[in-house]
Amino acid sequence: MIEKLTKDEMERALRDIGARHYHNHHPFHRMLHAGACSQPQVQAWALNRYYYQSSIPKKDAILMARLPNADDRRIWRQRLVDHDGEQPGDGGIARWLRLATGVGLEAAYVESTEGILPATRFAVDAYVNFVRERSLLEAVASSLTELFSPDIIAERVAGMLAHYDFVSRETLAYFNARLHQAPRDADFALNYVIEHASTRAEQDLVLKALRFKCDVLWAQLDALYAAYVAPGHIPHGAFLEQAPAESVAR
């Protein structure tokens, strides 16, 4: 029988997954941060990622509905507040929308999610369904990519401000809030999974859940890269430079 990992070993194993599989290593992010993206490529990123951002509160509501006690639900509820805001125009989704319009997209087009890549939808929906269908422990564990986000945010904000004249500090306001929200959320989730994984088998499920979530993030960038960087096979109906695509022969 394989022994249960200690608290420290478990945290190390989780951080090791981040070090190897987090999407900061993806070539699309390296391009984005180094200033190698065209404005339409940055737009495609902002547009597709809006679908991810706007699905997060659904995921959090599903998770909160599964938490059996008020203390945990109250803590998790803060994520809903952060993303949906206290009033219209407030919160993470609204800030991401301002990022998308800041790089030149129309708000209504972004909110419609009409122009996103099917693969974006499939990956994001896979995440929401994972949180609905797997054990509560795995559902919480799948949020742990936030352990790794402060580094990528710092790199992204600096890189994008330095390299793109169509990007301003206001455009990137979304990330300011995340810099303190993400570590707070990640701390709670990290303690939760370390406390609640009571066997090695459960610890392995936690590790696998974090791998799965890294795949969800990675696959979104793969789709962007395949459609907008590599010899573009942009799926019919997906975002095309400027024109909110109508009917383009494949």
Next chain:
Amino acid sequence: MIEKLTKDEMERALRDIGARHYHNHHPFHRMLHAGACSQPQVQAWALNRYYYQSSIPKKDAILMARLPNADDRRIWRQRLVDHDGEQPGDGGIARWLRLATGVGLEAAYVESTEGILPATRFAVDAYVNFVRERSLLEAVASSLTELFSPDIIAERVAGMLAHYDFVSRETLAYFNARLHQAPRDADFALNYVIEHASTRAEQDLVLKALRFKCDVLWAQLDALYAAYVAPGHIPHGAFLEQAPAESVAR
């Protein structure tokens, strides 16, 4: 108010979606059929598509559970028989496994689905969830890609036999059965959606469901193309030439 389409207009609209969005137009398929794929690329295709094949009976069982009358369930049940067979080693999944081993993969590795691309899993699971969550009409409509499969099968079998010395007629036996199964299944589903879509709004949902399913098939090839044809960013853990991947640094 927009008028309801006639039976003929509806069938034409469905076939038009196939003509524009079916995955026979995807560059990966053009390569595959023209002999431009390496053996590992053919293996990656067979391996990833195994996950699709083996998920189809789950999808059909979900759909059958939603059909309210015995006559329709009995007809739909034939799909389960076709895919799962009458005994071990029989049926479409077993035949696809023989296709995969025929092109040089190990059966246990294929069946484990360990080496498939995350994007394959996300797309296929999106299909299964669509059939679970959408209306029964849309669920049936999403099967209608079978209207278009006989053509692609004929082209594929001829192309692969002509171009790959590692492919034999026995390896491709899966497709023989599909040549008569698919049209029979598609006829039933086509009549079903034409009969049950009683408003223009419902007809539009049918058309959208078929578009969605085309996206599911297309996205699987996008993932293959991005990982194995375009400057390869093969996700960690996914199939690598020969070696059932263990730990490869990203």
